[in-house]
Amino acid sequence: MTAVTDRQKLSYIAQQAADARINVELETEGMTLNLGPQHPATHGTLRIVARLDGEQVVSADPVMGYMHRGYEKLAEVRTYAQITTLVNRIDWLGSFANEVPFILAAERLMGVEAPPRAKWIRTLLFEMARVANIGLFLGEMGLQVGAVTPAFYAFRDREFVLNQIEAVTGGRFHPNFDRIGGIKDDLPKGWIEETKAVMVKMRDFCDEMEDLLLGSEIFAARCRGIGVIPPDVALQYGLSGANLRASGIDWDLRRDGNHGLLAYDELDFKVWTHPDGDSFARFWVRLQEVREATKLVDQLCDGMPSGSIQAKVPRIIKVPAGEAFVSTENPLGEMGYYVISTGDLVPFRVKIRSASFNNVSITPWLLRGVYVPDIITILGSLYFILGDIDR
Amino acid sequence: MLALHLAYWQETILRLVIGLAALLGLTGAVVYLYLFKFVSFMQSRLGPMEAGPYGSLQLLAEVGKWLQKEDVFTERADRFVFAASPFVVILSTFLLFVVVPAGPTDEVAHMSNSLLYALAVSAISVIGILMAGWASANKYALLGGLRAAGQLVAYELPMVLAVIGVVISAGSLNLQHIVAAQSTGHVFGWSGIGNPYILTQFTGFLIFLIAMQAELTQTPFDMPVAESELVAGYMVEYTGIRFLVYFIAEFATAIGFSAIAATLFLGGWGLPASWGIGHEAMHVVGPIVISAKTVLLTGVVFWVRFSFPRFREDQLQRLAWKFLIPLALGNIVVTACLKVAF
Numbered sequence: 085m086t087a088v089t090d091r092q093k094l095s096y097i098a099q100q101a102a103d104a105r106i107n108v109e110l111e112t113e114g115m116t117l118n119l120g121p122q123h124p125a126t127h128g129t130l131r132i133v134a135r136l137d138g139e140q141v142v143s144a145d146p147v148m149g150y151m152h153r154g155y156e157k158l159a160e161v162r163t164y165a166q167i168t169t170l171v172n173r174i175d176w177l178g179s180f181a182n183e184v185p186f187i188l189a190a191e192r193l194m195g196v197e198a199p200p201r202a203k204w205i206r207t208l209l210f211e212m213a214r215v216a217n218i219g220l221f222l223g224e225m226g227l228q229v230g231a232v233t234p235a236f237y238a239f240r241d242r243e244f245v246l247n248q249i250e251a252v253t254g255g256r257f258h259p260n261f262d263r264i265g266g267i268k269d270d271l272p273k274g275w276i277e278e279t280k281a282v283m284v285k286m287r288d289f290c291d292e293m294e295d296l297l298l299g300s301e302i303f304a305a306r307c308r309g310i311g312v313i314p315p316d317v318a319l320q321y322g323l324s325g326a327n328l329r330a331s332g333i334d335w336d337l338r339r340d341g342n343h344g345l346l347a348y349d350e351l352d353f354k355v356w357t358h359p360d361g362d363s364f365a366r367f368w369v370r371l372q373e374v375r376e377a378t379k380l381v382d383q384l385c386d387g388m389p390s391g392s393i394q395a396k397v398p399r400i401i402k403v404p405a406g407e408a409f410v411s412t413e414n415p416l417g418e419m420g421y422y423v424i425s426t427g428d429l430v431p432f433r434v435k436i437r438s439a440s441f442n443n444v445s446i447t448p449w450l451l452r453g454v455y456v457p458d459i460i461t462i463l464g465s466l467y468f469i470l471g472d473i474d475r
Numbered sequence: 476m477l478a479l480h481l482a483y484w485q486e487t488i489l490r491l492v493i494g495l496a497a498l499l500g501l502t503g504a505v506v507y508l509y510l511f512k513f514v515s516f517m518q519s520r521l522g523p524m525e526a527g528p529y530g531s532l533q534l535l536a537e538v539g540k541w542l543q544k545e546d547v548f549t550e551r552a553d554r555f556v557f558a559a560s561p562f563v564v565i566l567s568t569f570l571l572f573v574v575v576p577a578g579p580t581d582e583v584a585h586m587s588n589s590l591l592y593a594l595a596v597s598a599i600s601v602i603g604i605l606m607a608g609w610a611s612a613n614k615y616a617l618l619g620g621l622r623a624a625g626q627l628v629a630y631e632l633p634m635v636l637a638v639i640g641v642v643i644s645a646g647s648l649n650l651q652h653i654v655a656a657q658s659t660g661h662v663f664g665w666s667g668i669g670n671p672y673i674l675t676q677f678t679g680f681l682i683f684l685i686a687m688q689a690e691l692t693q694t695p696f697d698m699p700v701a702e703s704e705l706v707a708g709y710m711v712e713y714t715g716i717r718f719l720v721y722f723i724a725e726f727a728t729a730i731g732f733s734a735i736a737a738t739l740f741l742g743g744w745g746l747p748a749s750w751g752i753g754h755e756a757m758h759v760v761g762p763i764v765i766s767a768k769t770v771l772l773t774g775v776v777f778w779v780r781f782s783f784p785r786f787r788e789d790q791l792q793r794l795a796w797k798f799l800i801p802l803a804l805g806n807i808v809v810t811a812c813l814k815v816a817f
Contacts, residue, residue: 456705457698
């Protein structure tokens with residue numbers, strides 16, 4: 085199931101050969117450790133079956149599907165307007181971001197384009213979902229390596245972002261706010277100023293995380309050089325998002341794709357990469373991404389165009405026959421919807437490409453030869469959401 | 476002091492009861508003060524607020540909850556060993572506590588080499604933890620138990636070596652003598668604050684604190700119970716009253732070690748002799764002084780615990796063997812040289 089790869093595997097074989105003589109005399113029995121499906125470190129129901137030799141992992145396999153909810157099948161019996169409610173629950177920490185690529189795909193099939201203000205508000209909420217989602221990761225990563233306190237700070241400050249999202253959409257977690265051809269409502273009065281104040285808070289939070297975790301020698305000792313993904317391997321396994329950028333590959337769909345679909349073309353932002361590819365790099369890249377996202381929110385608040393928020397669409401939406409694939413740079417990585425329509429009220433087939441599934445599928449390759457505590461560091465730094473793996 | 480003449484057995488029982496009450500009372504106070512409130516404020520939350528005024532009776536509620544929980548055994552557990560292990564661990568704590576002096580004669584058991592005894596009995600808990608790890612018939616518990624064994628054995632050594640500096644300075648293995656030496660000592664001829672060994676043995680104090688943190692298996696040395704990796708390590712199968720005993724043991728041991736550290740480095744129950752407080756009065760003042768110092772040091776334990784990430788097992792061993800032990804040995808050599816020179 086794993087690709088035959090290179091240096092790590094070869095070194096493993098060499099090590100086994102070198103140990104062979106000792107092993108003949110001191111034969112030790114391996115142990116199979118079953119991490120999950122109920123395990124505090126997998127935030128959800130991912131199961132990792134690890135063969136251990138002492139504390140060293142000989143092989144590890146992720147077992148997915150404990151939370152499979154059949155969204156692709158459910159989408160086939162729902163109208164396009166109803167599907168946003170479903171897909172909200174895929175990556176439940178950055179819910180709004182799940183709706184956007186689906187709506188964009190439907191719009192592409194219908195040949196509708198949202199007015200500029202709708203696009204900007206979409207992008208705004210998209211970036212706020214990113215701040216809420218990855219902001220929580222920053223604290224969670226501390227929890228995975230044993231520091232309890234950062235997680236509380238993350239939950240505390242994420243609440244401010246969720247409050248702002250709630251003020252617009254009415255839902256903290258599941259906004260269900262995106263509509264074909266626009267968005268449901270306009271921004272409330274005074275919201276822009278409040279949001280900019282919250283973004284200042286989130287930047288402070290990033291500084292705090294930098295002090296607490298990046299500045300800690302123990303954190304560096306736990307994360308530096310742990311779970312190194314070389315760029316070519318990252319590409320082979322189809323990683324995306326911060327996991328890919330932490331391996332030094334400069335690829336971000338906000339900048340490199342979807343021209344004209346969202347407001348990113350008119351914004352000024354930097355895509356952060358890190359050459360190391362280890363857990364530390366993944367944390368670092370995400371930290372920078374939260375900072376960059378808060379700045380993006382500021383820009384979006386400042387430059388918000390006026391005008392309509394809804395393009396003209398028929399009252400009963402029937403999508404013309406055809407196929408469309410749209411993917412966006414979601415908080416967890418590239419998320420795409422392949423929608424096939426036969427001209428009906430409901431889609432014929434929806435295929436969801438979610439980032440976490442690919443990000444987790446590298447674990448058998450990555451976990452070989454590491455120690456048990458490193459499993460948790462690596463899983464934490466790969467950052468997946470179970471709903472995003474199992475759909 | 477008291478105009479009572481008790482038989483030896485009566486006196487011993489009285490001392491035991493008072494000692495036990497002091498230990499449990501202090502443990503409760505520390506759990507409320509640090510685990511519930513101090514940490515809550517660190518983590519920008521309120522902590523328990525409902526049970527009792529300002530949540531102060533929360534611990535009673537928790538104890539009540541644990542007491543009524545079902546006593547669960549794993550199917551393949553070694554029942555006797557599994558059941559006995561928490562009590563072995565807490566026994567180690569109680570045995571440690573009996574020699575901590577709280578006043579001129581106020582200790583549960585008089586011993587001439589009480590420091591040696593304290594360091595010896597504090598190691599008993601390893602056996603209890605290994606018992607728990609093995610008897611639980613759980614892989615997480617086994618990993619946790621083995622990690623704990625390796626860790627506690629590794630950190631016993633720097634701890635003992637750090638203490639030797641104090642022993643050389645005081646010239647005694649008796650905790651009472653060490654307290655007296657700090658109380659009557661002087662710093663460069665000035666006896667205003669006596670000579671608490673934290674001044675002359677600061678390296679030893681730091682090593683002792685680090686080793687103490689590891690012995691208590693608190694973060695950053697909490698791999699045996701690492702909740703994000705091993706769920707709860709060797710405690711994973713325990714519920715109800717046995718978990719409660721483990722819980723008490725964890726914090727009571729923190730108190731016990733802090734009390735030993737306070738006695739060795741902060742002057743224990745003693746106040747500087749130059750302050751001229753009478754011998755009789757110290758029976759009353761002494762327990763307050765040692766309790767305050769102990770609670771203060773326990774605060775450091777919890778402060779560190781909730782501030783830092785966790786080491787990995789091999790990094791922890793490296794810290795002990797390659798850094799702390801050489802440092803402690805160097806400390807002994809320097810202390811011995813200075814002792815001879817002055």
